[in-house]
Amino acid sequence: xxxxxxxxxxxxxxxxxxxxxxxxxxxxxxxxxxxxxxxxxxxxxxxxxxxxxxxxxxxxxxxxxxxxxxxxxxxxxxxxxxxxxxxxxxxxxxxxxxxxxxxxxxxxxxxxxxxxxxxxxxxxxxxxxxxxxxxx
Amino acid sequence: xxxxxxxxxxxxxxxxxxxxxxxxxxxxxxxxxxxxxxxxxxxxxxxxxxxxxxxxxxxx
Numbered sequence: 001x002x003x004x005x006x007x008x009x010x011x012x013x014x015x016x017x018x019x020x021x022x023x024x025x026x027x028x029x030x031x032x033x034x035x036x037x038x039x040x041x042x043x044x045x046x047x048x049x050x051x052x053x054x055x056x057x058x059x060x061x062x063x064x065x066x067x068x069x070x071x072x073x074x075x076x077x078x079x080x081x082x083x084x085x086x087x088x089x090x091x092x093x094x095x096x097x098x099x100x101x102x103x104x105x106x107x108x109x110x111x112x113x114x115x116x117x118x119x120x121x122x123x124x125x126x127x128x129x130x131x132x133x134x135x136x
Numbered sequence: 137x138x139x140x141x142x143x144x145x146x147x148x149x150x151x152x153x154x155x156x157x158x159x160x161x162x163x164x165x166x167x168x169x170x171x172x173x174x175x176x177x178x179x180x181x182x183x184x185x186x187x188x189x190x191x192x193x194x195x196x
Contacts, residue, residue, distance in 0.1 A: 016147050
């Protein structure tokens, strides 16, 4: 059985900024709302596609050094982010290494977590926007 | 037309020209210190105005 194991290769870019080396997890949720489309005579629930409701959650180390997590995210809260891309490997985009692009998502919150005896982290969720995979 | 040079490894090779695409938020990249405005194209010997973050990230 073929599987995809990612140890250190995934590439996460917010706009032109590659934030991969601060990122420990990326959860992409591609959702298209399901709208009930039943009528009299229906014998089972049926659906049609509604609006996209995508999100991307990144788990990041909260580095405040120059050009790191803080510098990248501080001015994005409450704004629409033009593009965020996620790819399983830094290799060329292909059918076996597709690149997901979230366009026009919104960053509502920024919540660093300061914990005693642990690296400070931050989990951010980019909500909404249009999502598409590309293979070339 | 404004020219920019890369000042962070997160965007590319430091000191090289940043070629903006239509989707790039230039003001955000400038504010974050990822690129700098340049009056001179890098191929003509432009210098970074501030020290780049050339050191490898240490997850501080």
